[in-house]
Amino acid sequence: MKTTSSQKIKIGLFTFAGLVVLVLAIFFIGNQKSMFSSTFNVYGTFKNVSGLQVGNNVRFAGINVGVVQSINIVTDSSVRVDLTLNNSVKKFIKTDSKLSIGSDGLMGDKLVVVAPGGITSHEEIQNGGRLGSINPVDVDKIITKLTKVADNAESLTTDLSQIVGKINNGKGSIGRLLNNDNMAKNLESTVKQAQTTMKTVHATTNTLNEDLTAAQHNFLLRGFFNKKKKAAQAKQDSIKKVQEQQQKDKDKATKDKADKADKDKQ
Structure with a gap:
């Protein structure tokens, strides 16, 4: 079968268009890869x-x-x-x-x-x-660390979920305390009793202090407290004298040492 002239023209145009596309592609790729500069x-x-x-x-x-x-x-x-x-x-x-x-x-x-x-x-x-x-940055190391963090977070979430579930079911001390009204009332009663006891102790201490102050002013016991006070004052005076004497001895030793050094230089 012979090829007609119109078919030859179409083939020629198709070939020409293909060559143009090929040249443009080569130019574009070459320009991108800096082949022509x-x-x-x-x-x-x-x-x-x-x-x-x-x-x-x-x-x-x-x-x-x-x-x-x-x-x-x-x-x-x-x-x-x-x-x-x-x-x-x-x-x-x-x-x-x-x-x-x-x-x-x-x-x-x-x-x-x-x-x-x-x-x-x-x-x-x-x-x-x-x-x-x-x-x-080493992305693989970062991903490995993030994976470990995610695993730990998942484990922690699971543990917390189990703990909350036990508390809600009344298991354990906290669960029984939160879910048992009798235990809560007993605890509240114990706290109130402790507060009352502390108030009583505080009042008793104040009474004892007042009694002790009154006893110090009683003429029968005044001599006893005065002796105690004088003895304590005498002890403080004695300690103060000893400290003053030690300081004097220290100053004298320092001065003697300095005088000796001056004589040695002369």
């Missing part, structure tokens, strides 16, 4: 790249300025990440700039963020230079 390379090392992949974007001041060129394991605790950046941002990136790994949105792809430098150095980074890096 002048570039330079830098690198940094991380302990953990947190899922970063080759081809992911590199951002500076919120703008895509390059791509991740390669990711290689250097040691068991070091991963080298090579970046290809547009030459247009080279003058803004200093030798003290920092690399960090972030996310494109909350759940987006990983990317490398270049923080501007110029704090400790104003020297422009050179092609192939190394930039400092800030290691990302």
Whole structure:
């Protein structure tokens, strides 16, 4: 079956449209990956790249300025990440700039963020230079800790639920106290009785103090209390004299020591 001229035109148009789409796709992808612009390379090392992949974007001041060129394991605790950046941002990136790994949105792809430098150095980074890096947070460790906290919270909630259930059912001392009216009344009665007893003791103490004060003024017992008072005063005077004598002896010893030192110097 021969192909008609209209079919040939349609095939040609379809082929041409496909080529145009292919060229536009190549241009778009190349532009995104900085394939058609002048570039330079830098690198940094991380302990953990947190899922970063080759081809992911590199951002500076919120703008895509390059791509991740390669990711290689250097040691068991070091991963080298090579970046290809547009030459247009080279003058803004200093030798003290920092690399960090972030996310494109909350759940987006990983990317490398270049923080501007110029704090400790104003020297422009050179092609192939190394930039400092800030290691990302280990999400797995955080999730593990949160899981443990959640497990402990669940266990604590279960225990509290069991305790509350026992109390509501009248089990245990607190449960019986809260659910047994007789025990509550007995406890209330005991508290009231204790309060009455304390009032009685307080009143008795006040009466004894009044009796003792009256006895001190009684002419039959006044001599006895006066002797007790004089004896206590004599004891205090004796202690005071001893302390004064000790202080004098101490001052004399200090003075003698100082006089001896002056004689030795002369």
